[in-house]
Amino acid sequence: MSVAPSESVAFKPFASAPGEASTDRVSAIRLSLVFLPLHAPISDAKVLTGRQKPLTEVAFLFAEISTEGGHQGLGFSYSKRAGGPALYAHAQEIAPELIGEDPSDIARLWNKLVWAGASMGRSGAAVQAVAAFDIALWDLKARRARLPLAKLLGAHRDAVSVYNTSGGFLSTPIEQVLENIDLARSRGVAGIKLKVGSPDPRVDLARVETVREHLGDGVPLMVDANQQWDRITATRVGRVLEKFDLTWIEEPLDAYDAEGHAALAATLDTPIATGEMLTSAHEHAALIEAGSSDFVQPDAPRVGGITPFLQIMTLADYKGRSLAPHFAMEIHVHLSAAYPRTAWVEHFEWLEPLFNERLELRDGRMVIPDRAGLGLSLSDQAAAWTKEAACFGEGA
Structure with a gap:
């Protein structure tokens, strides 16, 4: 449709009630600590110089976020060698901060989670724990939009x-x-x-x-x-x-x-x-x-x-x-x-x-996957490698 310069396009007025996305809230969070074993130990230069031991497994912190509206998001962080249990422990402390929050407000929630553990610093393990939540929220937003x-x-x-x-x-x-x-x-x-x-x-x-x-x-x-x-x-x-x-x-x-x-x-x-x-x-x-x-x-x-x-x-x-x-x-x-x-x-x-x-x-x-969000779902093998899990919010 072409519009003459003097004409304007008529847009439908917004509905009086807010949309579903603006009223949805985080209702539940599941955290899991998963250890992925490698087929064989691997070494890079840090091992040859004596600063680290060969890598045999990778620890993952998974965050699964659900909302009242039935939307879900999956995110993860990880650590090679030491650090996985620390990520999981910190994530458990700050997870309740998200319950009842609007999952669309990702930048605000990132700041909220970082400041909840600010005495641990705003880098290192503290923000790596936050990463799992942040990635899950972005995954949730994209899934809700039905877009990769x-x-x-x-x-x-x-x-x-x-x-x-x-x-x-x-x-x-x-x-x-x-x-x-x-x-x-x-x-x-x-x-x-x-x-x-x-x-x-x-x-x-x-x-x-x-x-x-x-x-x-x-x-x-x-x-x-x-x-x-x-x-x-x-x-x-x-x-x-x-x-x-x-x-x-x-x-x-x-x-x-x-x-x-x-x-x-x-x-x-x-x-x-x-x-x-x-x-x-x-x-x-x-x-x-x-x-x-x-x-x-x-x-x-x-x-x-x-x-x-x-x-x-x-x-x-x-x-x-x-x-x-x-x-x-x-x-x-x-x-x-x-x-x-x-x-x-x-x-x-x-x-x-x-x-x-x-x-x-x-x-x-x-x-790029054509699936919504990150396009990922956890496998049965991930469940088998799970060492610890904790739930927060609805049904916890």
């Missing part, structure tokens, strides 16, 4: 470039790494990330050279030092790595060394990526403002959920950075799709047993 989360946020693409990390750990012999690469590529993955940061950099360089030769030119290849280089080592090794045409070098320095990362980013032609270990939007802002990386790597469960993640996205976009979120592809495929600039998503098949649904890989990209 990416579409609710406003998608820039229907699929996101994807790279695999799980096949390239330092604990994996190079022959197995090559087999893992072939398997990942056959499944539809575009890029490959290889762990580096060995005590002897020559070992790293030999592995990178082998993988580059195996992949051939033009296939995206990333390396990840997991914060185990000092500034001198990162500069020297980074210069040698230039010849391999890497998509990025990840976490070459300590996660909080904004100055060092910025100097490295200015020195090397290879892009720098970092940020996965940061646990607040403010910490990310410090790195972005300092010019510490070409790719920002926030992790929604670690920074406190989707609400602070969107703040990071806004600043990163303003500063012209690319986006490559860490882990949790089930959440990050939606957030990367809603980012206006270059974006990647990290492929880890580890979490697949926790959910009934699977994400689709096609032509090097991960497809």
